Amino acid sequence: xxxxxxxxxxxxxxxxxxxxxxxxxxxxxxxxxxxxxxxxxxxxxxxxxxxxxxxxxxxxxxxxxxxxxxxxxxxxxxxxxxxxxxxxxxxxxxxxxxxxxxxxxxxxxxxxxxxxxxxxxxxxxxxxxxxxxxxxxxxxxxxxxxxxxxxxxxxxxxxxxxxxxxxxxxxxxxxxxxxxxxxxxxxxxxxxxxxxxxxxxxxxxxxxxxxxxxxxxxxxxxxxxxxxxxxxxxxxxxxxxxxxxxxxxxxxxxxxx
Amino acid sequence: xxxxxxxxxxxxxxxxxxxxxxxxxxxxxxxxxxxxxxxxxxxxxxxxxxxxxxxxxxxxxxxxxxxxxxxxxxxxxxxxxxxxxxxxxxxxxxxxxxxxxxxxxxxxxxxxxxxxxxxxxxxxxxxxxxxxxxxxxxxxxxxxxxxxxxxxxxxxxxxxxxxxxxxxxxxxxxxxxxxxxxxxxxxxxxxxxxxxxxxxxxxxxxxxxxxxxxxxxxxxxxxxxxxxxxxxxxxxxxxxxxxxxxxxxxxxxxxxxxxxxxxxxxxxxxxxxxxxxxxxxxxxxx
Numbered sequence: 001x002x003x004x005x006x007x008x009x010x011x012x013x014x015x016x017x018x019x020x021x022x023x024x025x026x027x028x029x030x031x032x033x034x035x036x037x038x039x040x041x042x043x044x045x046x047x048x049x050x051x052x053x054x055x056x057x058x059x060x061x062x063x064x065x066x067x068x069x070x071x072x073x074x075x076x077x078x079x080x081x082x083x084x085x086x087x088x089x090x091x092x093x094x095x096x097x098x099x100x101x102x103x104x105x106x107x108x109x110x111x112x113x114x115x116x117x118x119x120x121x122x123x124x125x126x127x128x129x130x131x132x133x134x135x136x137x138x139x140x141x142x143x144x145x146x147x148x149x150x151x152x153x154x155x156x157x158x159x160x161x162x163x164x165x166x167x168x169x170x171x172x173x174x175x176x177x178x179x180x181x182x183x184x185x186x187x188x189x190x191x192x193x194x195x196x197x198x199x200x201x202x203x204x205x206x207x208x209x210x211x212x213x214x215x216x217x218x219x220x221x222x223x224x225x226x227x228x229x230x231x232x233x234x235x236x237x238x239x240x241x242x243x244x245x246x247x248x249x250x251x252x253x254x255x256x257x
Numbered sequence: 258x259x260x261x262x263x264x265x266x267x268x269x270x271x272x273x274x275x276x277x278x279x280x281x282x283x284x285x286x287x288x289x290x291x292x293x294x295x296x297x298x299x300x301x302x303x304x305x306x307x308x309x310x311x312x313x314x315x316x317x318x319x320x321x322x323x324x325x326x327x328x329x330x331x332x333x334x335x336x337x338x339x340x341x342x343x344x345x346x347x348x349x350x351x352x353x354x355x356x357x358x359x360x361x362x363x364x365x366x367x368x369x370x371x372x373x374x375x376x377x378x379x380x381x382x383x384x385x386x387x388x389x390x391x392x393x394x395x396x397x398x399x400x401x402x403x404x405x406x407x408x409x410x411x412x413x414x415x416x417x418x419x420x421x422x423x424x425x426x427x428x429x430x431x432x433x434x435x436x437x438x439x440x441x442x443x444x445x446x447x448x449x450x451x452x453x454x455x456x457x458x459x460x461x462x463x464x465x466x467x468x469x470x471x472x473x474x475x476x477x478x479x480x481x482x483x484x485x486x487x488x489x490x491x492x493x494x495x496x497x498x499x500x501x502x503x504x505x506x507x508x509x510x511x512x513x514x515x516x517x518x519x520x521x522x523x524x525x526x527x528x529x530x531x532x533x534x535x536x537x538x539x540x541x542x543x
Contacts, residue, residue, distance in 0.1 A: 051433075054433075054437050055436075055437070056433055056436060056437065075436075075437045075438070075439060076437075076438065076439055078437060080433070080434055080437045082431065082433060082434060087430070087431070088305075090481055090482075091305060091429075091430055091481075092481055092484040092485055092486055092490050093426065093430055093485070093486065093487065094485050094486065097426060097486060098430070100423065101423070101426070101427040101430070101434060101435070101438065102438070104423055104424065104427055104435065104438040104439070104440055105438065105439060106438070106439035106440060106441070107421065107424060107440065110422075110423070111423060133485070135485045151434070155438070
């Protein structure tokens with residue numbers, strides 16, 4: 001990997017599900033060890049953006065590059081933490097089995113001893129040691145979320161992409177989670193989709209405001225206007241009293257941004 | 258040895274041994290064992306991937322092939338297999354594109370396949386007694402050839418599942434993550450649907466195309482609640498299938514009933530009992 005190749009590159013990317021485009025002409029780059037927060041209203045295309053970077057979707061126009069190649073070819077260097085709410089709680093699977101999925105390599109045979117050690121380590125790293133053999137459905141929301149993060153970490157990723165990791169986690173657990181992400185950020189690039197604008201304040205080094213179009217801002221230019229651009233008629237208050245990019249509560253209730 | 262005649266379970270054992278003297282009954286027992294393994298494994302995947310409706314569609318569409326085979330005079334098994342494969346691949350392909358209308362497409366294929374079968378049966382001269390047994394299954398129909406094919410399928414499944422267990426689990430639990438890890442999800446999906454169709458055609462002989470959906474769904478759904486792994490679910494639902502099939506076959510033989518229906522009713526009763534027991538257990542804990 002050459003040093004001048006950004007971790008993620010979007011170049012005039014367009015993507016639509018049916019007729020109405022979900023992503024319109026997105027262009028930005030994510031340099032190494034960035035902590036990028038993707039914010040924006042519901043249906044604004046945040047998750048779509050993530051899935052384009054993961055190679056799960058192909059852009060209809062423009063191009064996406066991860067480490068300078070097609071996302072599909074680089075996808076094993078990516079750690080993906082999907083939205084927690086999509087999983088069936090009845091599914092018979094233990095936490096360890098889920099984390100082991102992070103060690104999959106295409107159709108290549110069985111898990112080796114090394115894979116099990118890595119999976120175990122990932123669980124312990126995120127504070128879920130001792131829960132290996134517990135069924136996913138018996139864990140709490142927050143614990144399940146941590147297992148999904150452990151699964152992504154077990155892949156030993158160069159970029160960690162998280163889709164609303166704190167959507168259903170209590171405030172205390174949120175803090176622990178983001179502290180963990182900041183620690184990981186010393187080694188790897190982090191991209192986190194979040195409804196939670198407070199992420200920007202203390203953790204993010206860059207913010208992408210997404211509402212079809214992408215407004216990308218590196219840390220030294222986070223301003224209230226850009227959030228307004230993304231959120232349109234439902235503005236978010238940002239006050240910078242000497243402390244750069246401090247974000248305060250929104251006007252509306254927490255959920256309906 | 259006077260006690261042999263008094264206690265009921267022993268009488269039952271005697272009846273079973275009596276039954277075993279018949280060739281068809283031996284075939285039926287072998288078929289029951291193989292069916293259980295096949296349905297346990299395929300059913301687990303069908304239930305966790307939510308393909309129960311598609312499995313029903315495949316089973317009924319197969320009837321079109323059976324009707325056609327009777328009219329043109331080739332093997333009904335072959336006709337069923339061709340129709341099952343064609344319909345399942347069509348459904349898989351269309352539902353991949355239009356996930357949100359999958360149920361409508363499955364409903365259409367289901368009914369059209371059935372209608373083709375009925376029309377060809379109408380056009381076939383003479384009395385077509387054979388058709389009923391395809392609908393509800395008949396132990397009398399299980400032949401040596403069926404047993405050979407079933408054995409082949411059971412062995413194939415038992416070999417493939419452990420080989421690709423990690424991939425299979427990721428595919429059924431979280432398809433997108435599997436894809437990010439480089440698992441060829443689309444290939445797995447089509448492989449599963451092909452194996453499912455072939456399995457359904459093999460099992461139709463035993464319990465009939467109307468009832469096959471029950472044996473694919475009841476045992477795995479029951480087993481799911483007691484297992485903490487997909488593999489465990491496959492093993493337990495195979496064992497449950499076996500228990501249901503054997504007791505159903507016994508009832509069918511003893512009281513001269515249709516084997517498929519007897520098996521399903523036993524399974525349904527067991528499901529109810531299991532559900533009640535789980536409810537009581539949860540209530541006792543609370």
